[in-house]
Amino acid sequence: MTHASADMRAYYAERAPYYDAVYLKPERQADVAFLREHLPARLQARTVLEVACGTGYWTQHIAPVVRRMVATDLTAEPLALARQRPHTANVSFQQADAYALPHHLGQFDGAFAGLWLSHVPVQGRGAFFQSMHARLSPGARVVLIDNGAIQLQDFPITETDADGNTYQQRVLRDGSMHRVLKNFPTEAELQSLLLPFAASFIYRALDNFWLCEYELPAA
Ligand SMILES: C[S@@+](CC[C@H](N)C(=O)[O-])C[C@H]1O[C@@H](n2cnc3c(N)ncnc32)[C@H](O)[C@@H]1O
Numbered sequence: 001m002t003h004a005s006a007d008m009r010a011y012y013a014e015r016a017p018y019y020d021a022v023y024l025k026p027e028r029q030a031d032v033a034f035l036r037e038h039l040p041a042r043l044q045a046r047t048v049l050e051v052a053c054g055t056g057y058w059t060q061h062i063a064p065v066v067r068r069m070v071a072t073d074l075t076a077e078p079l080a081l082a083r084q085r086p087h088t089a090n091v092s093f094q095q096a097d098a099y100a101l102p103h104h105l106g107q108f109d110g111a112f113a114g115l116w117l118s119h120v121p122v123q124g125r126g127a128f129f130q131s132m133h134a135r136l137s138p139g140a141r142v143v144l145i146d147n148g149a150i151q152l153q154d155f156p157i158t159e160t161d162a163d164g165n166t167y168q169q170r171v172l173r174d175g176s177m178h179r180v181l182k183n184f185p186t187e188a189e190l191q192s193l194l195l196p197f198a199a200s201f202i203y204r205a206l207d208n209f210w211l212c213e214y215e216l217p218a219a
Contacts, residue, residue: 056082
């Protein structure tokens with residue numbers, strides 16, 4: 001079963017042409033500069049699966065130092081922009097649902113997902129990790145980044161559902177209003193979520209983002 005949302009897909013399709021503005025915010029520049037160095041360094045020389053790559057902002061920074069990369073997203077519009085990124089000759093861009101990553105994508109010893117876990121419903125987390133881990137080999141390293149709670153200053157929570165998922169109201173440039181599922185897992189939540197799979201766990205809070213890295217147990 002997929003937890004993919006047609007509403008979220010429509011939202012990111014519409015937003016794709018100006019999505020990268022999130023990385024231009026002045027208060028995020030120090031974090032973005034750090035991540036542009038740090039993420040490639042943590043995945044260097046690996047074969048990397050990227051989940052929900054969007055417009056490929058991070059793909060273009062990670063690809064130059066990895067052996068090969070498959071960057072996936074459910075939505076065609078951001079993926080079309082990702083395909084135009086420079087420094088991505090070793091990347092295969094493929095449309096795929098994070099909850100059902102197909103076998104034909106291959107096997108990887110690294111994975112990355114940026115600003116994605118926050119959009120995964122609480123009840124879909126198990127399915128997402130199961131889907132991603134099925135594509136990874138023993139000892140694979142996974143790196144996740146996402147928005148810290150400071151993002152709530154721009155988009156306060158407007159609703160919480162029975163499963164504990166939180167929602168924001170977002171207005172796009174065409175004036176359309178969207179109800180977007182956006183969760184803010186704490187370090188403790190992430191750790192207990194990943195404990196069953198991970199042989200190691202590193203968490204780091206930046207000013208605007210959190211960063212989490214873990215490795216699957218070796219064979
Ligand atoms: C916040 S954007 C993140 C883009 C990029 N990873 C980044 O860090 O800038 C979330 C992305 O998730 C994608 N998405 C939504 N549902 C998905 C699903 N079920 N499977 C894969 N990607 C999905 C959207 O199309 C969108 O590109």
